[in-house]
Amino acid sequence: MANQIGTASIHIKDLFKAALLAREKSHSPYSGIKVGSAILTKSGQTFSGCNVENSSFGATVCAERVAIQKAVSELGAMEIVEIMVVTDANPPWSPCGLCRQVMVEFGTEIKVYCANVQGFFEEYPLTELLPHAFTPSNLKK
Ligand code: THU
Numbered sequence: 001m002a003n004q005i006g007t008a009s010i011h012i013k014d015l016f017k018a019a020l021l022a023r024e025k026s027h028s029p030y031s032g033i034k035v036g037s038a039i040l041t042k043s044g045q046t047f048s049g050c051n052v053e054n055s056s057f058g059a060t061v062c063a064e065r066v067a068i069q070k071a072v073s074e075l076g077a078m079e080i081v082e083i084m085v086v087t088d089a090n091p092p093w094s095p096c097g098l099c100r101q102v103m104v105e106f107g108t109e110i111k112v113y114c115a116n117v118q119g120f121f122e123e124y125p126l127t128e129l130l131p132h133a134f135t136p137s138n139l140k141k
């Protein structure tokens with residue numbers, strides 16, 4: 001059952017707004033699909049990103065990973081608690097597998113909000129989107 005951003009909590013609305021704003025910057029001349037994302041860190045900071053496509057298609061970076069990379073490059077060590085992704089798709093898109101793997105590097109208990117520009121959104125725990133994940137703890141000796 002989809003939720004409506006209009007009735008969501010203030011901080012979910014703020015994440016949505018940040019992702020929508022970033023989406024406007026999308027560099028997507030090849031797919032024509034604009035994606036925006038915003039993450040909330042454990043320290044309460046928000047970072048946003050858009051998809052950045054490339055004429056060498058494999059060099060394209062998804063909006064979620066741009067937001068995460070911006071956060072790491074500003075903060076260094078950080079933990080993600082929530083992540084929003086916004087497209088104009090109905091039903092809203094959920095993050096690609098590569099992005100799910102990058103997310104779990106920075107938080108095993110992340111809530112993922114998949115929204116569209118009409119304001120509908122679904123909420124999933126990352127553990128549901130990426131069960132039995134390979135995480136940094138696997139590399140601990
Ligand atoms: N895309 C994202 O930004 N995030 C996702 O989770 C799925 C896909 C972008 C990549 C590409 O620019 C376009 O959407 C079509 O795949």
